[in-house]
Each structure stands twice: as structure tokens, then as C-alpha cells.
Amino acid sequence: MLEEILKQIETGQLSAEAAAKQLATFENLGFAKVDHHRKKRQGSPEVIFGEGKTSTQIIDISRAMMAKKENILVTRVNKEKAEAIQRTLPDFQYHEIANLLFMMNSGEPVYSNGYIAIVCAGTSDLAVAEEAALTAEAYGLEVRRFYDVGVAGIHRLFAHIDEIRQATVSVVIAGMEGALPSVVGGLVSHPIIAVPTSIGYGANFQGxxxxxxxxxxxxxxxxxxxxxxxxxxxxxxxxxxxLANKQK
Structure with a gap:
């Protein structure tokens, strides 16, 4: 990209001012600096954390990302705020259980080799589980959901364990005492990402x-x-x- 821009400046096809805009690594909106360079550094564009931001701020950040044809993921957005955003940007899809907005503006590579497992202890943990599942799907991965398989009825987990074992990686979500990742970790040969939730009675201490x-x-x-x-x-x-796909 840099070499192409320099050639365009040399031939007069591009002004220095226009080149500077193309090479800018972030865009200053005053209240936020949108990191347009993150996909080059990390492989995925910046994600908007919606909690604490107004709908107007999210709209302005999203428009800046849309101009660069970036896919947009907004987490922690309640229904009222999401509806206000969708009135201005109707291309956003809202997932109420996960409190998540997503807009596809460019093609993410689809990783067809294998899948990840989202393993969730109980129905009360679904908001966190769906945030995980939809995030992975937004990045082009196949997701298989295994919900309500907590240790209080461990036979429910065993009914799916063969399919879970075939996953590249499992994200295991649990509240209460949080035992499920240890159980799954003792049954599979792939990495486990454990996610504690704030679900539980008083001595759970909000997770x-x-x-x-x-x-x-x-x-x-x-x-x-x-x-x-x-x-x-x-x-x-x-x-x-x-990484697992690169090695195949």
C-alpha cells in the first residue's frame, strides 16, 4: 500500500494532502480516535464497546469505520440504544440476548476447516454465551453451541462430548461456582477459554x-x-x- 501511494505521488496522481489522509493510522473525532490501522496490526478492525457511549457517539464512530469499509461490531448495547442507532444506520443487525450490534461492510475470510465450541453451563449465562458465539461468527468462524450443560446435570455434557472434542478450541462459560471449564478441560485435548459470569447467589460475589x-x-x-x-x-x-488453519 505504501509503495503504491508513493508511486501515485511521484506521478502526480495523488496530492501530498490526500496521501497523508490515506496513510493516517487513526481518525480524530474529538471525543474518540478511531483506530483504522488495527486490522493491519491485529487482523481485525477495532471493536466498539457500547456501554457508556451515547447512541450519537456510536453512530459517528460507525460512520468513520463505514467510510473505510470496515466490518463493525458493537458490544454492550441495550435495546433502547440499539433502536436509536438503527434509525440512523439501518444496516446494523441487533442481537438482543447478546446486547450486540453488527454490520458487514467487507468480506471477512471464512474459516471452513473446523469449528469452535461455545459451551455454556446454564440458561442464565446465555447473554455472555451469545456475545461469544456471535463475535466468533462475525469473524467468519463456524460456531457450534452446547447450552445448559452445567455440572449439576453432567450427563447433559456427556451427551455432546464427542462433538465438543472435535472442536479446534472451546469457549466455556459458567457462573455460580464456575466448575464447568475444569470438567471440560479434563475431557478434551484442545485449548479451553474459560469465561466466568456474574450469575449466582450472594457468595458468588458477582462472578x-x-x-x-x-x-x-x-x-x-x-x-x-x-x-x-x-x-x-x-x-x-x-x-x-x-493459527490452526494456517498450519493446515
Whole structure:
């Protein structure tokens, strides 16, 4: 890209000012600096964290990304805010359970070799599980969902374990005491990304007990992300799956 821009400047096809705009690594909106260079550095464009931002701010950031033909993922967006955004940008798809907006503006590569497993302990954890599943799908991965398979009825997990074992990586989501990743980790030979949720009674401490259980797991191959961070768990799984595909 840089060589092509320099050639255009040399031949007079491109002014220095226009070239500077093309080479800019971020766009300053005043309240935000949109990182247009992130896809070149990390392989995926910037993701908008919607919580704490107004609908107008999200719209302005999204428009800046649309101009660069970037796919747009907005996490932590409630229904009211999403509807306000969709009135201005109707191409956004909203997923209410996951509190997530997505707009496809460029083709993400589809990784057809293999899939990732999203393994969720209980129905109360679905918001985090769906944030993870939809994030992975937005990045072009096949996702297989295994929901309500917590340790209180472990036979439900065993009914799906053969299919889970065939995944490249599993994202395992659980609240309460957070034991599910340890169980899955002892049954599969691929990496586990554990996601604690804030679901549970008082001594769960809004997910702290699940987080500590996962950090203290005796099963090998488990990495842990922050409480309720379905996006972070899925993003790590995407990176692992991409590397696995490169090696094939």
C-alpha cells in the first residue's frame, strides 16, 4: 500500500494532502480516535464497546469505520440504544440476548476447516454465551453451541462430548461456582477459554467465585478471561482457530 501511494505521488496522481489522509493510522473525532490501522496490526478492525457511549457517539464512530469499509461490531448495547442507532444506520443487525450490534461492510475470510465450541453451563449465562458465539461468527468462524450443560446435570455434557472434542478450541462459560471449564478441560485435548459470569447467589460475589475457581483449575490447557467477557473469550478463540488453519 505504501509503495503504491508513493508511486501515485511521484506521478502526480495523488496530492501530498490526500496521501497523508490515506496513510493516517487513526481518525480524530474529538471525543474518540478511531483506530483504522488495527486490522493491519491485529487482523481485525477495532471493536466498539457500547456501554457508556451515547447512541450519537456510536453512530459517528460507525460512520468513520463505514467510510473505510470496515466490518463493525458493537458490544454492550441495550435495546433502547440499539433502536436509536438503527434509525440512523439501518444496516446494523441487533442481537438482543447478546446486547450486540453488527454490520458487514467487507468480506471477512471464512474459516471452513473446523469449528469452535461455545459451551455454556446454564440458561442464565446465555447473554455472555451469545456475545461469544456471535463475535466468533462475525469473524467468519463456524460456531457450534452446547447450552445448559452445567455440572449439576453432567450427563447433559456427556451427551455432546464427542462433538465438543472435535472442536479446534472451546469457549466455556459458567457462573455460580464456575466448575464447568475444569470438567471440560479434563475431557478434551484442545485449548479451553474459560469465561466466568456474574450469575449466582450472594457468595458468588458477582462472578468473583467463578473467576477464582477457573484460575485455580487443576485441568491443563485452560486460559481465563474477565467476568462476563464473552467477547474477549471469543476473540482469543478466533486467534487460536486462525493459527490452526494456517498450519493446515
Amino acid at each position: 468473583l467465585s467463578a473467576l477464582l475457581t477457573m484460575l485455580n483449575s487443576c485441568a491443563s490447557g485452560i486460559s481465563v478471561v474477565n467476568i462476563d467477557n464473552g467477547f474477549g473469550g471469543a476473540y482469543n478463540a478466533v486467534l487460536i482457530h486462525r
